[in-house]
Amino acid sequence: MKISIVFLVIISITSLLIYFNSPDSTTMAKVSNLINSDTTKHKGESMNEKLVKTDEEWKKELSQEQYRILREKGTERAFTGKYWDHHEIGIYICAACGTELFESDTKFDSGCGWPSYFEPIEKNRIVYKEDKSFGMKRTEVMCAKCDGHLGHVFDDGPPPTGLRFCINSGSLKFVLKEK
Numbered sequence: 001m002k003i004s005i006v007f008l009v010i011i012s013i014t015s016l017l018i019y020f021n022s023p024d025s026t027t028m029a030k031v032s033n034l035i036n037s038d039t040t041k042h043k044g045e046s047m048n049e050k051l052v053k054t055d056e057e058w059k060k061e062l063s064q065e066q067y068r069i070l071r072e073k074g075t076e077r078a079f080t081g082k083y084w085d086h087h088e089i090g091i092y093i094c095a096a097c098g099t100e101l102f103e104s105d106t107k108f109d110s111g112c113g114w115p116s117y118f119e120p121i122e123k124n125r126i127v128y129k130e131d132k133s134f135g136m137k138r139t140e141v142m143c144a145k146c147d148g149h150l151g152h153v154f155d156d157g158p159p160p161t162g163l164r165f166c167i168n169s170g171s172l173k174f175v176l177k178e179k
């Protein structure tokens, strides 16, 4: 009798732990869809080697705000960045390493105050990481080449992916498409 009670208690504690530690499951399911189906346009391109630099080197190359966001995972205040309300046609590249990350035709007005995209240019250009900071369960997105922090991805985006890549303007640079 006692053994079965102990057993039940262990099972309940384990399931509670699993419940509270499970990642942001809907977002991750949609992210896996994106990665598996690869709806992105530039198929089959793989990322080159990682770009690794010391903090000192990054500090020299990036502005204070870029360093705070990209290297220290900071967040710019909503509606203050350069690109949340930016509508020109072109490509958004990583401000640290120049990797092409998002195209203007995947950008949409999410109303959240940060530039938002429903998919990256190519699936391998972004890495996803579970982020439990500030008592929230979110999925962090980083540049696959330099590991620079970009922002987060959420599951309330528009079709076809249902994802919203919520990115700091400070981690991006815009390159106008030549006519």
Ligand SMILES: [Zn+2]
Pocket: 094, 095, 096, 097, 098, 099, 143, 144, 145, 146, 147, 148
């Ligand atoms: Zn980068």
